[in-house]
Amino acid sequence: MTPRRLELDYVAVPRRPQWIGVSFLVVALVVAGDLVLRYRDAQRGLAALDAAQGLLNTDRRARSAVPKERIEEEAKAVDAVIRQLTVPWAQMIEAVETASASDVVLLQLQPETQQRSLRLTAEAKTREAMLRYVRRLGEARALSGVHLVTHQVQTDNPSRPIQFSVQAAFRSVQ
Amino acid sequence: MSRLSRHRILIALAPDSLALVGIRGAFRPRVAERRTTAWDPAFGAEPWQGAGAALAQLVAKIGSENSEVTVVLSNHFVRYTLVPASAALGNAEEEAAFVRYCFSKIHGERSKEWDVRLSRQSAGTARIASAVDSKLIEVIRGAFPAKAKAKLVSVQPYLMSAFNRWRALLKGARAWLLLVEPQRACLAHFEDERCTTVRNTRGSFEGPVQWAELLDRERHQVGAAETPEGVYVHAARGLTGSSAEAQGWTFSKLALDPVEGLAAAETDPYSMALCAR
Secondary structure, X not given: OOOOOXXXXXXXXXXXXXXXXXXXXXXXXXXXXXXXXXXXXXXXXHHHHHHHHHHHOOOOOOOOOOOHHHHHHHHHHHHHHHHXXXXXHHHHHHHHHHHOOOOEEEEEXXXXXXXXXXXXXXXXXXXXXXXXXXXXXXHOOOEEEEEEEEEEEOOOOOXXXXXXXXXXXXXXXX | OOOOOOEEEEEEEOOOEEEEEEEEOOXXXXXXXXXXXXXOOOXXXXXXXXXXXXXXXXHXXXXXXXXXXXXXXXXXXXXXXXXXXXXXXXXXXXHHHHHXXXXXXXXXXXXXXXXXXXXXXXXXXXXXXXXXXXXXXXXXXXXXXXOOOEEEEEEEXXXXXXXXXXXXXXXXXXXXXXXXXXXXXXXXXXXXXXXXXXXXXXXXXXXXHHHHHHHHHHHHHHOOOOOOOEEEEEEOOOOOOOEEEEOOEEEXXXXXXXXXXXXXXXXXXXXXXXXXX
């Protein structure tokens, strides 16, 4: 082993043994290595959390701001579609067909989905035929509030038929 | 100052001369400047007064740039002794007092005016101590004002510089270290990495014959082994080859590594200063 240095300096502070510096270096490297490993683990943890958060939030994307007017329009359109879809077309047509007779001709069938009502325009040979038709409509389960709105004798026709209008409301049928 | 670009100045201070070497660079050191100054050794009441005055004049000239200065003290200015190990010494003050006591036993009252140092080598064994006139240390420190660009970083005895430079050669085996200056020889014996004797003697030691006589006397006084032991010599003169023999002793020259900017033939005046490189 090489002899230790001879320290007889009159100005400089005697050198400390090298092992002190080496020890500090080793400790510093160990601490630095530990910090690097912790930092890496923390980064990985953060990445995992970010990934999990991303999976949870896929159906919660921030939506861009939509004007209130457009939302209301869309809501109305949706309501209209829903009303159209909820009209009991089958029951309504069945009721009209059931009420039909040979002396009454149906000219126009006009549903009002918003008011959930139905307006019928027809032509009857006689006044009695017209009233029987209205009565049969009033007996239909799918309709309620059936009433005669207008009637008019077609004088320009030699057989003098009666053209009339009937108003009825949809009845919710389970 | 960066350790890579620093400018180091090494100064060897002797009773009649001063040698300065300026070295630049850490990886590829090169001698940037060198100069020697001589004066009458009889100058002043104390042997170091001429050296102190020359140093102050020189520092005033070299102070134009940042540099670190190391002063190597000739063994003419230093006394050495071996301080025996003592388990009773508790702190640095007690240790210094004991070192002073050891010097006072040899040199008497004069030692009170000396600045002493004790080496930190292996505990439990005798250790080398040195003593330098306190006023000389004051003069050297005073030559480097606090605001000067040349900073005094070390003042070390020649024995310290030489031992630290070549200590790898002294490991394990028993060996002598001989430092020769004009009218002075310093001889130390090392065994198992411990110093067993140190002698700083005034006299004429021109070559191997005188060196062998000194070694014979010293070996006789300390009772060292009669078997031949290697002697490592650092001397500016007296040893032309790499080794020499005289009276059964083999002297091996301690050579300095070549340094750029200073030819081998020009090294001798600066060899003491370069030991501290």
